[in-house]
Amino acid sequence: MxxxxxxxxxxxxxxxxxxxSWPGIAxxxxxxxxxxxxxxxxxxxxxxxxxxxxxxxxxxLQHPEHGTAWLRDQRPLNPAALERMLEGCTVAEYLRxxxxxxxxxxxxxxxxxxxxxxxxxxxxxxVIAVDTxxxxxxxxxxxxxxRINSGAALFARGRRGPDTLLPLDRVPSSWRPVEVxxxxxxxxxxxxxxxxxxxx
Numbered sequence: 001m002x003x004x005x006x007x008x009x010x011x012x013x014x015x016x017x018x019x020x021s022w023p024g025i026a027x028x029x030x031x032x033x034x035x036x037x038x039x040x041x042x043x044x045x046x047x048x049x050x051x052x053x054x055x056x057x058x059x060x061l062q063h064p065e066h067g068t069a070w071l072r073d074q075r076p077l078n079p080a081a082l083e084r085m086l087e088g089c090t091v092a093e094y095l096r097x098x099x100x101x102x103x104x105x106x107x108x109x110x111x112x113x114x115x116x117x118x119x120x121x122x123x124x125x126x127v128i129a130v131d132t133x134x135x136x137x138x139x140x141x142x143x144x145x146x147r148i149n150s151g152a153a154l155f156a157r158g159r160r161g162p163d164t165l166l167p168l169d170r171v172p173s174s175w176r177p178v179e180v181x182x183x184x185x186x187x188x189x190x191x192x193x194x195x196x197x198x199x200x
Contacts, residue, residue, distance in 0.1 A: 001175065007132045010107070012108075013104035015030060017070070024067055032184065041063070058071060076152040077151055077153050078153055085158060085160045094164075101181035102186055104179070106177040106178055106180050130186075130194065138192065143167070144168075145177050146179040147176055165181050
């Protein structure tokens, strides 16, 4: 799949975040979990745990200069089920990889379903819309694509592993893109926004 095909299939990409995290994202871009841990000075055993173990609940990061950021919970991920599904890596390696990426939804229906979940429906969120062509022009050499929700693994169905997220030039044309991931994040997010972020 080439960049033009991804733009045709998903001209806009979406990210949702708790409203309290939006000021930090607006100022510093969209960072992965690993980047947020760097910024908030989380080190040692706590950092390793947050990168390689499932988060059963959201984790609040607080810093006197950077304010508040939230690491979303990983409740849709069952480590035992994930372990049975994995090929080519361990659970810890898989989690470290996804925690090193910033994720955007290529499928707006998935975003709507996420917001409809009872645990999120009562929270104030900000929805960020990104121009796909602009993002690819700046970061296309790093962009990865998945045809599934890579962070969901409640039941041992299907397979997960290094090929769950593929570089654009390795994505089969038969795939329907569900997620776009950017290793290291999108520090220049503001340059790719379609419209100012909107609350939901």
